Amino acid sequence: MKYLKPSIIHCITFFFFINIVFAQAEAEYIEKEFNRWAGDDSYSIVLNEDVYLQILVTDVTDSLGKSSQILSFYKKNIDNSFSFIGSMESIALGIEDYGEGLQFIYKHNNFIVIQQSFGAGRFLIISKLYLDFENDNTIKLVRYTEEHINRFIEDKDFAEIEYEIPNNIYLNNITRDTVYKLRQSKTKPWWEDSNGQAITKALVGDEVYLCFDVRYRAYADDVDGAPATIKIVEKDADGKDDPVTTLSAVVSGGKIKCQWQVTYTADDDDADSLKELEEKGYTLPEYAFVVECGGATSGESGVLEVY
DSSP: OOOOOOOOHHHHHHHHHHHHHHHHHHHHHHHHHHHHHSSSSEEEEOOOOHHHHHEEEEEETTTTOEEEEEEEEEEOOOOOEEEEEEEEEESSSSSOOOSEEEEEEETTTTEEEEEEEEEEEEEEEEEEEEEEEEESOOOEEEEEEEEEEEEESSSSOEEEEEOOOOOOOOOOOOTHHHHHHHHHHHHOEEEEESSOOOOOOEEEOOEEEEEGGGGGGGOOOOOOOOEEEEEEEEOOOTOEEEEEEEEEOBBBEEEEEEEEEEOOOOOOOOOOTHHHHHHHSSSEEEEEEEETTEEOOOOOOEEEEEE
């Protein structure tokens, strides 16, 4: 009986196959060990072959009797022990809001995703924090998104709203009001022209639109139809902005869009007003605005330069 001598290619293929099988078995074993050690209120995240995380969820109650959750992160060591990395609080969208609770914790594109749901009336908001595990065993918030879903509309809108976040929010800095403050400070109104294009410059007499997406707010039973106040100021370099006018608007489709005709306001008290007056014979104003709606105030819009 003849025996076939295995080729080098066969040996290499077999070697890689065995390694894949053992790697999968190891990952499954680790996850089972995590779950056995931590119990039901925990999540196992296998980021890569070197990083296995266990996240414990603990229910807590504050002095007002409201409940929230603490998420504690542990890393699996080579000797199968666990090292504590840090913890964070489950977030809220409003200053008095604790949400409907944690939904999932999972891996997505090597990020740890913390997903919560919030809802009241006709709105459901799906909130997602994307956390990045860095080489020095630190975990950093790198992205925050929301999906706003109207419960009473058949064709659900799952479009994500993405919020700008600063670069220095790490795990231990994430508290219940982190996202509330993020929404308040990072969501800004904007200027548009009659064609719906965002603008930063306009002429005196132009018709412009002052726009804002009110969905940055914690959910509301009836956003549409809610009254809003828009306050326009003329910007000064010293921070002592001059009030120009106050407009009224109504929320429609979750947004505010209010028309305004650009007026001329003398900018005589700015840092370079005298120089501009000497060179041109007049000064040019720069406008900005904020929106007040539902007891909350937006961040300030970008500047509209008048030329």
